[in-house]
Amino acid sequence: MSNRATNLLVPIISVILGLLVGAVIMLVSGYSPVEGYAALWNGIFGDMYTIGETIRQITPYLLAGLAVAFAFRSGLFNIGVEGQLIVGWFAAAYVGVAVELPKIIHLPLAIIAAAVAGALWGFVPGLLKAKFHVHEVIVTIMMNYIALHVTNALIRTVSDGGDRTESIFASASLRSEFLENLTEFSRLHFGIIIALVMVGVMWFILEKTTLGFELKAVGFNQNASQYAGMNVNKNIILAMVISGAFAGLGGAMEALGTFEYVSSKGGFTGIGFDGIAVALLGMNTPLGVIFGATLFGSLKYGALNMPNAAGIPIEIVEIVIAVIIFFVASGYIIRLLLLRASAKKKEAK
Amino acid sequence: MEYVIEMLNIRKEFGTFVANDNITLQLQKGEIHALLGENGAGKSTLMNVLFGLYQPEGGEIRVRGKKVDIANPNVANDLGIGMVHQHFMLVENFSVTENIILGSEPTKYGITNKKDAAKKVQALSEQYGLNVDPYAIIEDISVGMQQRVEILKTLYRGAEILIFDEPTASLTPQEITELIQIMKRLIAEGKSIILITHKLKEIMDVSDRVTVIRKGQGIGTVITAETNPNDLASLMVGRQVEFTTVKGQAFPGEEILDIKDLVVQDYRGIEKVKRLNLNVRKGEIVGIAGIDGNGQSELIEAITGLRKVKSGTIFINGKDVTNMKPRKVTEAGVGHIPQDRHKHGLVLDFPVGHNISLQTYYTKPISKSGIIDYNKINEKALQIIKDFDVRTQGPGELARSLSGGNQQKAIIGREVDRDPDLLIAALPTRGLDVGAIEFIHSRLIEQRDNGKAVLLISFELDEVMNVSDRIAVIHDGEIVDIVTPETTSEQQLGLLMAGHTDNKKTQDLTKKGEDQHVE
Ligand SMILES: Nc1ncnc2c1ncn2[C@@H]1O[C@H](COP(=O)(O)OP(=O)(O)OP(=O)(O)O)[C@@H](O)[C@H]1O
Ligand SMILES: [Mg+2]
Numbered sequence: 001m002s003n004r005a006t007n008l009l010v011p012i013i014s015v016i017l018g019l020l021v022g023a024v025i026m027l028v029s030g031y032s033p034v035e036g037y038a039a040l041w042n043g044i045f046g047d048m049y050t051i052g053e054t055i056r057q058i059t060p061y062l063l064a065g066l067a068v069a070f071a072f073r074s075g076l077f078n079i080g081v082e083g084q085l086i087v088g089w090f091a092a093a094y095v096g097v098a099v100e101l102p103k104i105i106h107l108p109l110a111i112i113a114a115a116v117a118g119a120l121w122g123f124v125p126g127l128l129k130a131k132f133h134v135h136e137v138i139v140t141i142m143m144n145y146i147a148l149h150v151t152n153a154l155i156r157t158v159s160d161g162g163d164r165t166e167s168i169f170a171s172a173s174l175r176s177e178f179l180e181n182l183t184e185f186s187r188l189h190f191g192i193i194i195a196l197v198m199v200g201v202m203w204f205i206l207e208k209t210t211l212g213f214e215l216k217a218v219g220f221n222q223n224a225s226q227y228a229g230m231n232v233n234k235n236i237i238l239a240m241v242i243s244g245a246f247a248g249l250g251g252a253m254e255a256l257g258t259f260e261y262v263s264s265k266g267g268f269t270g271i272g273f274d275g276i277a278v279a280l281l282g283m284n285t286p287l288g289v290i291f292g293a294t295l296f297g298s299l300k301y302g303a304l305n306m307p308n309a310a311g312i313p314i315e316i317v318e319i320v321i322a323v324i325i326f327f328v329a330s331g332y333i334i335r336l337l338l339l340r341a342s343a344k345k346k347e348a349k
Numbered sequence: 350m351e352y353v354i355e356m357l358n359i360r361k362e363f364g365t366f367v368a369n370d371n372i373t374l375q376l377q378k379g380e381i382h383a384l385l386g387e388n389g390a391g392k393s394t395l396m397n398v399l400f401g402l403y404q405p406e407g408g409e410i411r412v413r414g415k416k417v418d419i420a421n422p423n424v425a426n427d428l429g430i431g432m433v434h435q436h437f438m439l440v441e442n443f444s445v446t447e448n449i450i451l452g453s454e455p456t457k458y459g460i461t462n463k464k465d466a467a468k469k470v471q472a473l474s475e476q477y478g479l480n481v482d483p484y485a486i487i488e489d490i491s492v493g494m495q496q497r498v499e500i501l502k503t504l505y506r507g508a509e510i511l512i513f514d515e516p517t518a519s520l521t522p523q524e525i526t527e528l529i530q531i532m533k534r535l536i537a538e539g540k541s542i543i544l545i546t547h548k549l550k551e552i553m554d555v556s557d558r559v560t561v562i563r564k565g566q567g568i569g570t571v572i573t574a575e576t577n578p579n580d581l582a583s584l585m586v587g588r589q590v591e592f593t594t595v596k597g598q599a600f601p602g603e604e605i606l607d608i609k610d611l612v613v614q615d616y617r618g619i620e621k622v623k624r625l626n627l628n629v630r631k632g633e634i635v636g637i638a639g640i641d642g643n644g645q646s647e648l649i650e651a652i653t654g655l656r657k658v659k660s661g662t663i664f665i666n667g668k669d670v671t672n673m674k675p676r677k678v679t680e681a682g683v684g685h686i687p688q689d690r691h692k693h694g695l696v697l698d699f700p701v702g703h704n705i706s707l708q709t710y711y712t713k714p715i716s717k718s719g720i721i722d723y724n725k726i727n728e729k730a731l732q733i734i735k736d737f738d739v740r741t742q743g744p745g746e747l748a749r750s751l752s753g754g755n756q757q758k759a760i761i762g763r764e765v766d767r768d769p770d771l772l773i774a775a776l777p778t779r780g781l782d783v784g785a786i787e788f789i790h791s792r793l794i795e796q797r798d799n800g801k802a803v804l805l806i807s808f809e810l811d812e813v814m815n816v817s818d819r820i821a822v823i824h825d826g827e828i829v830d831i832v833t834p835e836t837t838s839e840q841q842l843g844l845l846m847a848g849h850t851d852n853k854k855t856q857d858l859t860k861k862g863e864d865q866h867v868e
Contacts, residue, residue, distance in 0.1 A: 210711045210719050213703070220698045227655060227685070227693040228707040229676030 052183025064275025080140025082272025096168025118248020388754025431503025
């Protein structure tokens with residue numbers, strides 16, 4: 001079997017298997033899989049509104065996935081995407097409410113503020129890793145908590161003790177009348193374009209630039225990179241900074257698009273952590289991240305419709321979604337089975 | 350005749366590439382059977398098939414007359430087949446015993462029983478004269494000792510048939526002698542051995558029969574006693590081969606490398622290079638002869654900027670490069686074929702083409718304002734693949750899937766092609782076949798004849814003697830003497846390397862003895 005055929009078959013078979021097992025779970029818990037999946041389908045593609053909302057949901061997953069994947073390609077495990085996204089969210093919202101400027105300045109400024117905040121949150125673990133060999137997983141986990149509580153405190157300060165900021169000025173908003181009209185007034189905003197451009201940016205950095213060449217080399221073999229004259233420490237820091245910037249932009253999508261404000265949070269948003277799964281589903285490639293984010297975003301959003309439309313309790317829904325994702329993630333098992341099967345066939349010939 | 354292993358008409362493909370095409374190898378009980386072939390001929394692949402790491406596309410394997418299907422290395426273990434790989438597979442910060450029991454940990458009431466395991470390791474080590482301390486940590490012991498751990502690992506699992514893939518490539522001459530003794534003892538205890546090596550002398554010395562393969566095809570099996578190195582080489586290459594490198598007189602010019610009073614410490618802070626002085630001039634090859642561990646690695650790392658210098662100076666082309674970053678040293682005109690090709694020489698998960706441009710990716714014409722033109726990387730790679738006969742499917746193939754010798758040729762090609770003023774070649778021909786060795790030697794000499802300086806580090810005396818114009822003998826971090834190959838014998842060199850200089854013989858000898866004890 002050709003490589004290309006296997007590459008195409010594996011995700012398809014994985015999704016089908018996941019759906020089948022999900023169906024069994026619904027059956028044994030006494031619900032109709034047909035109704036369940038119909039509700040899921042309608043929740044994703046039912047009408048223009050749900051399609052718009054699904055795409056809106058995919059947007060931050062794209063950026064969170066890019067952030068994790070980018071660090072991964074440089075040999076770093078950035079678990080801090082969640083925190084970087086939270087500070088990005090706050091920074092964008094803050095710039096959005098603090099001043100009113102012409103849109104052409106205000107919107108880019110708010111977006112850049114988010115990227116810078118995320119980059120800064122990535123810089124700290126990058127620096128500690130490069131200079132003192134502190135493992136980035138530990139630092140980024142801690143940075144997540146710091147992000148959560150610091151932004152909560154800042155939100156209280158900014159809103160005079162309230163638990164959310166004012167809504168941002170329209171001049172900083174990503175909202176688009178055109179997209180809203182197109183999708184029966186969903187909250188779909190221009191952020192999806194930014195996210196897709198960033199997919200291109202990541203691809204460009206990794207595949208076209210000397211920086212990408214160095215980052216990948218350092219990710220694979222630090223000794224050889226050092227031998228070849230690359231500055232390993234600089235590359236580690238840079239990788240975390242760029243990764244953090246992607247995550248920060250993910251926060252800007254929520255701040256300037258979906259919600260147009262930031263409120264204090266009782267816990268993590270989960271988007272950053274789901275970004276890990278998105279990146280892994282996409283094998284840490286830019287195009288793969290589109291696939292992973294689409295799958296994740298669609299299932300997450302579409303599942304919201306299952307309790308209403310099919311009467312399936314939310315707990316069962318979450319198990320079903322988790323099972324589907326699990327099967328996609330274990331694609332390599334299916335790949336192995338396929339290889340075995342084709343080897344057997346050859347032997348038989 | 351009783352065969353313990355029969356590999357009949359084995360075929361192994363990687364995609365469209367056929368690495369083993371109809372190869373037959375039959376191993377008799379109690380023999381040392383050599384497997385010979387050029388770099389990339391398919392030797393390691395064939396052995397990986399026998400060890401269950403690869404599944405063959407055709408042919409059959411019989412063990413003690415019974416047809417078997419070796420689906421994975423566990424099956425191989427159960428059949429009594431053990432393998433010592435070309436590149437060791439040990440966990441660096443585990444102890445010897447832990448490495449040996451890894452994967453088949455013995456348990457007592459559900460708890461790993463290391464004590465009994467260590468006793469068993471000790472007993473095996475004594476039985477075969479391996480002299481391995483079961484409690485030593487892998488990263489603290491020498492390469493030769495690590496290899497014996499690999500041997501112990503196979504014996505511990507009850508191996509009756511041992512596969513050695515280029516065991517002598519990374520060993521010093523002393524260690525090689527010891528290894529040969531160990532192999533003979535294994536045979537005496539009833540084991541059978543398949544030995545891969547490029548050194549025809551070793552084949553002549555220890556093997557009973559030789560199977561030759563060429564470009565993936567089985568050529569045949571000959572009895573060692575009825576052949577000679579020349580015939581073996583022609584069988585392997587497919588034509589008559591010349592062994593002597595032609596080397597004219599050297600015409601040295603001004604100094605390129607000048608080292609003064611250099612002191613370098615290793616990672617534990619122990620002085621490995623002690624007030625060392627050395628210079629290399631244009632148009633000459635200076636060989637450094639010495640026993641492994643006498644400061645050679647630290648010296649090279651200091652020159653190339655990979656290790657900090659404690660004191661002293663290093664000048665290249667009249668420019669002070671002491672403690673400069675590796676890139677600055679490279680740009681000052683230094684090329685470096687590193688000792689450890691997997692650690693420093695290659696990014697194994699990069700394609701061959703990327704690896705060939707590992708130091709030039711950021712320079713013109715490959716890249717302009719930070720953007721890489723991958724067509725240029727491919728062009729360069731194709732040129733080097735052709736010039737240095739790197740057997741690969743192309744610039745896009747991952748370096749990892751090249752055979753060991755071809756990985757080495759890619760590195761040498763990269764470094765020589767940059768035409769550096771000073772080329773530092775550390776064990777450049779390790780793992781190369783006889784033809785490739787001659788080719789590399791002549792390229793080093795060609796560099797010299799073009800007015801470049803070459804610093805050669807090698808543990809093989811005949812390489813140092815054949816290629817160098819001057820030989821600097823290193824002992825305990827110092828250059829103890831500089832001699833010319835024409836006026837020195839290998840014996841004299843050996844004595845110098847052991848620290849026997851005229852003015853301070855016995856003193857140093859006893860000191861060396863103590864050092865070895867500590868190790
Ligand atoms: N995993 C792999 N994928 C693709 N090609 C491979 C793989 N492993 C080996 N090859 C190719 O098969 C050929 C034989 O490789 P092998 O390692 O068996 O050579 P070898 O005889 O051991 O050479 P050497 O003496 O250099 O170690 C080489 O051309 C190599 O590029
Ligand atoms: Mg090999």
